[in-house]
Amino acid sequence: MTSWPNVIAESAKRLEAAGVHSPRNDAELLAAHVSGLTRARLLIADDPTEAQVARLRGLIERRADREPLQHLTGSAAFRYGELAVGPGVFVPRFETELLVDWALEHLPQGGTVIDACSGSGAVAYSIATERPDVRVWAVEIDADAFEWLESNLDGTGAVPVHADAVAAGTLAELDGRVDLVTANPPYVPFEIEVAPEVRFDPSGAVYAAEAGLAVIQPLAVRAASWLKPGGWFAFEHDDTHGKAAPEILSVSGFTEVSDHDDLAGRPRFATGRLGLSP
Ligand SMILES: C[S@@+](CC[C@H](N)C(=O)[O-])C[C@H]1O[C@@H](n2cnc3c(N)ncnc32)[C@H](O)[C@@H]1O
Missing domain, CATH: 3.40.50.150 (Vaccinia Virus protein VP39)
Structure with a gap:
């Protein structure tokens, strides 16, 4: 069993190796997306389920292929709003x-x-x-x-x-x-x-x-x-x-x-x- 901080650290390493500009940020945001928790709550949350870890790893691989973070979460922050985005x-x-x-x-x-x-x-x-x-x-x-x-x-x-x-x-x-x-x-x-x-x-x-x-x-x-x-x-x-x-x-x-x-x-x-x- 792994914890959210561990799985985030491992994800950030994978993204850094793939040349992603903000690896830690993207790993945290994708973990927040998968868990439905805020980034801060992830630090103290219960351990992720196996299904959550598998889902996060899938998204991290897509991000490592340089698919935009916003396509993976389905939304882009812009000023005070969130726009739905995708292909x-x-x-x-x-x-x-x-x-x-x-x-x-x-x-x-x-x-x-x-x-x-x-x-x-x-x-x-x-x-x-x-x-x-x-x-x-x-x-x-x-x-x-x-x-x-x-x-x-x-x-x-x-x-x-x-x-x-x-x-x-x-x-x-x-x-x-x-x-x-x-x-x-x-x-x-x-x-x-x-x-x-x-x-x-x-x-x-x-x-x-x-x-x-x-x-x-x-x-x-x-x-x-x-x-x-x-x-x-x-x-x-x-x-x-x-x-x-x-x-x-x-x-x-x-x-x-x-x-x-x-x-x-x-x-x-x-x-x-x-x-x-x-
Ligand atoms: C760089 S994107 C900008 C989208 C948005 N304004 C933004 O800032 O995120 C340019 C957009 O202009 C659209 N576009 C290109 N030529 C156009 C035209 N002649 N009339 C209207 N839209 C056009 C494209 O389809 C694309 O959605």
Whole structure:
């Protein structure tokens, strides 16, 4: 018979050998998932059953094959919420929380928001639940991702829309009436090497042609049509786009253009304001 601390230590060792970045953290979270206990309770809990140990070892092997932790637990923490995730949808990343911070600061009371390229709905979910005074639309092109989006947004008041965000007809009824457009679009250039976990994200959620700018460029044009004068567009980009992203905003009619770093000091998202009418 083994104890939870022992089985967690053995699991962490296995993950470390497989090159997982946070082996102890992932081992504890998977043990918590299997046991239904918090990480703290695991330290003083009764010993695991054989079935629990076998289940944990199975999950640890999948994690050692670099399947994302969030696919194994079925959920991804994002700001104050938990999004259901799994095959077919992009796992929300921590750095996107910075884009949401910025968006919430620039969102007027009772405002209207479109979150383009919504995936699991991480951005739309956060805005809708943290700011119940605003109205949120969330646009996603991919049918599999859209199913996750619909279920994650259920009960939040945000409206999921299954459509191409860059098509002129999408949410055309909101043209000129939107206060804020957010987007975390696919933006990784094809030639860039990514972490092994990323192969579990749908490739259409990660990569974009034209050096990673194929969705961002037309999206800036579409955002300029949705927004009312003085409205804001904020979008995440690859860290190689620190110059290109603000330039795209400038040539698409945006003013007060800025680029923002992530916590590691890499260029991560760009923002701009649609010029006020003369
Ligand atoms: C990087 S993921 C971001 C998902 C989510 N916003 C997040 O931050 O976790 C990009 C998402 O954009 C979707 N997408 C790609 N092109 C699109 C388009 N033209 N219109 C709408 N969604 C699009 C992909 O299917 C994918 O779900």
